[in-house]
Amino acid sequence: MNGTTSGESRPDTNPTARTKHRVPAEERGRLTVDDRVVEKVAGYAVTTVTDAAAAPRRVLGVNFGKARPDDAASVQAQVQDGVASVHAVIAVRWPRSVQKVADDVRERIRSDVGAITGVRVDHVDLEVVSMSLRESAEPRVL
Numbered sequence: 001m002n003g004t005t006s007g008e009s010r011p012d013t014n015p016t017a018r019t020k021h022r023v024p025a026e027e028r029g030r031l032t033v034d035d036r037v038v039e040k041v042a043g044y045a046v047t048t049v050t051d052a053a054a055a056p057r058r059v060l061g062v063n064f065g066k067a068r069p070d071d072a073a074s075v076q077a078q079v080q081d082g083v084a085s086v087h088a089v090i091a092v093r094w095p096r097s098v099q100k101v102a103d104d105v106r107e108r109i110r111s112d113v114g115a116i117t118g119v120r121v122d123h124v125d126l127e128v129v130s131m132s133l134r135e136s137a138e139p140r141v142l
Contacts, residue, residue, distance in 0.1 A: 043072030045112040051093040091130035
């Protein structure tokens, strides 16, 4: 026997019992993604683009040190109603095309943020502050 007396039905096996008390989706609340989550995802996305990296640290607007290919980029994001605006500060490997690398970074940020958080990115503003990037001894693995 299954532990119930004849004529009884268990609530978990009765489909009408599960749906009878279900609250409509519009009344259940909503999921919000914090700006910081989008910033973290977008910052990491920059490191996965060939020839792009986190910009060198800056002091009073002057680069201090070298580009950081293994660090997440400095990113600021604003999320409102499931749509984000992103601003990232990056470095590009010389002599690569800034336009090509920037397009790749924008596309990667949009796709990664959308896939991981469900937030649509409508605007990506990139600030390229460095054109020198050390050659990595080992290739990056995605």
